[in-house]
Amino acid sequence: MNKLNMIKLLLAAGFVLMLTGCSGDWGWYVVDPTTPKGQTNLKFLLSGIYYTIALSVTAIIISVIVGLLVALPALSSNKVLIGFNRVYVELVRAVPILVMILWVYYGMPQLLGITITVFWAGVIALALSDSAFEAEIFRAGIQSIDKGQYEASHTVALSYFDTMRFIILPQAIRRILPALGNQLVYMLKMSSLVSVIGMQELTRKANELVVTEYRPLEIYTILLLEYLVLILIVSAGVRWLERRLSQ
Amino acid sequence: MTRNQPVHVQPVVSMNDVSKFFGAFQALNTVSIDISMGERVVVCGPSGSGKSTLIRCINQLEKHDGGSITINGTTLDGSRASLKSIHDNVGMVFQQFNLFPHLSVLDNLTLGPIRSRKMSKSDANELAMQYLERVRIPEQAEKYPTQLSGGQQQRVAIARSLCMEPNIMLFDEPTSALDPEMINEVLDVMVELAESGMTMICVTHEMGFARRVADTMIFMDHGEIVEKSDKEKFFTAPDSERCQEFLQQILPH
Numbered sequence: 001m002n003k004l005n006m007i008k009l010l011l012a013a014g015f016v017l018m019l020t021g022c023s024g025d026w027g028w029y030v031v032d033p034t035t036p037k038g039q040t041n042l043k044f045l046l047s048g049i050y051y052t053i054a055l056s057v058t059a060i061i062i063s064v065i066v067g068l069l070v071a072l073p074a075l076s077s078n079k080v081l082i083g084f085n086r087v088y089v090e091l092v093r094a095v096p097i098l099v100m101i102l103w104v105y106y107g108m109p110q111l112l113g114i115t116i117t118v119f120w121a122g123v124i125a126l127a128l129s130d131s132a133f134e135a136e137i138f139r140a141g142i143q144s145i146d147k148g149q150y151e152a153s154h155t156v157a158l159s160y161f162d163t164m165r166f167i168i169l170p171q172a173i174r175r176i177l178p179a180l181g182n183q184l185v186y187m188l189k190m191s192s193l194v195s196v197i198g199m200q201e202l203t204r205k206a207n208e209l210v211v212t213e214y215r216p217l218e219i220y221t222i223l224l225l226e227y228l229v230l231i232l233i234v235s236a237g238v239r240w241l242e243r244r245l246s247q
Numbered sequence: 248m249t250r251n252q253p254v255h256v257q258p259v260v261s262m263n264d265v266s267k268f269f270g271a272f273q274a275l276n277t278v279s280i281d282i283s284m285g286e287r288v289v290v291c292g293p294s295g296s297g298k299s300t301l302i303r304c305i306n307q308l309e310k311h312d313g314g315s316i317t318i319n320g321t322t323l324d325g326s327r328a329s330l331k332s333i334h335d336n337v338g339m340v341f342q343q344f345n346l347f348p349h350l351s352v353l354d355n356l357t358l359g360p361i362r363s364r365k366m367s368k369s370d371a372n373e374l375a376m377q378y379l380e381r382v383r384i385p386e387q388a389e390k391y392p393t394q395l396s397g398g399q400q401q402r403v404a405i406a407r408s409l410c411m412e413p414n415i416m417l418f419d420e421p422t423s424a425l426d427p428e429m430i431n432e433v434l435d436v437m438v439e440l441a442e443s444g445m446t447m448i449c450v451t452h453e454m455g456f457a458r459r460v461a462d463t464m465i466f467m468d469h470g471e472i473v474e475k476s477d478k479e480k481f482f483t484a485p486d487s488e489r490c491q492e493f494l495q496q497i498l499p500h
């Protein structure tokens with residue numbers, strides 16, 4: 001972890017210490033790692049991390065692929081294809097993520113006559129919601145590439161797919177990497193919403209512990225720190241990738 | 248049929264009444280021209296006269312709206328066969344080089360042969376090094392385009408086109424984006440290419456180069472070919488007044 005992130009983490013820790021100095025009635029015993037009970041509670045809280053990561057990573061992979069497939073038609077000169085892109089982006093972007101999660105989990109199975117697990121309902125809802133944004137990011141990135149690159153590709157006889165794969169996308173992805181990093185961070189945070197349909201991820205675990213321990217302040221503070229650490233790691237990863245690709 | 252009838256040589260590029268519109272603006276107005284194998288054509292004219300559009304229609308970077316274009320006997324009609332004919336026959340060098348900035352010089356050269364000619368990587372590397380030597384920069388193979396000077400970049404671009412082993416090379420103002428001291432290194436490479444027998448169509452204002460290599464000179468204005476003659480006649484006694492004026496403006500005193 002680099003220096004900047006260390007500073008951020010220290011600031012966050014300082015902030016938490018400051019909170020403990022407030023007149024609030026703190027009861028850190030619920031998550032005290034020196035007691036068996038605290039240990040059990042901490043383990044319980046951290047056990048949600050697997051689903052938070054699995055959910056976010058699966059959803060972002062799907063949404064990047066769907067986003068790219070939705071973006072490409074927008075770059076053609078065919079009005080029907082451009083229309084498809086506009087309708088998809090406008091419709092999907094207009095649905096609040098929480099509503100999308102509820103609709104996919106409770107509505108869609110009834111519509112299609114299928115059953116769906118909480119995990120896949122969460123993945124589909126998050127991926128779908130995010131794909132509209134990914135599509136716009138890809139469109140902007142691809143459109144920022146000079147048309148001379150397409151023309152040069154044409155003169156060395158590259159097909160459309162080879163031009164995209166070897167010339168346009170590698171350059172576009174470098175440019176949109178900060179925006180893609182943003183979406184991954186956003187995805188990690190939005191995965192907390194899937195707790196409402198019972199996904200056993202970080203937020204759900206915290207909610208359940210609050211119900212049994214009745215110490216929301218301490219437990220939600222831990223939850224907050226869990227997301228902070230996760231996202232700082234992702235940020236550092238994205239910056240590392242940016243540096244590597246810019247060489 | 249007489250025995251002494253001359254052998255009919257098919258032109259390698261043939262344009263018949265070609266027109267091109269950009270919206271209401273007519274960039275090419277019923278242009279006709281035949282170019283034979285090995286012919287070196289230099290196209291000049293004021294900006295906006297349609298010179299670039301003319302050569303960009305030959306490899307269909309611009310689709311013509313009227314008339315017909317034939318490359319090596321294949322009519323360009325947007326079909327797969329006509330696209331293949333362009334890919335097999337026509338190379339192009341751009342004013343802005345248009346190298347692939349994320350690929351090394353060597354990869355810029357080998358991508359086309361590997362992907363579209365299905366050449367093995369080692370064969371493509373060998374071919375690329377051969378052409379890099381021809382444009383005199385084999386030592387830059389591992390560098391990236393942005394690490395090279397403009398003149399070097401343009402020579403890489405020429406080598407990249409040559410790696411596709413085209414029959415016809417199009418040059419669209421290849422020295423216009425270069426600093427003056429780098430123009431000659433690029434022109435030298437082009438002269439050598441002309442001397443090797445390549446069919447070349449060059450849009451350029453480098454009249455020294457034109458005098459040296461051109462077989463045919465073309466002067467364009469307002470989307471039309473105003474003057475087309477061999478270079479002796481062109482530089483000494485062009486027919487059209489507009490061409491005379493233009494030459495007076497660009498030739499050194």
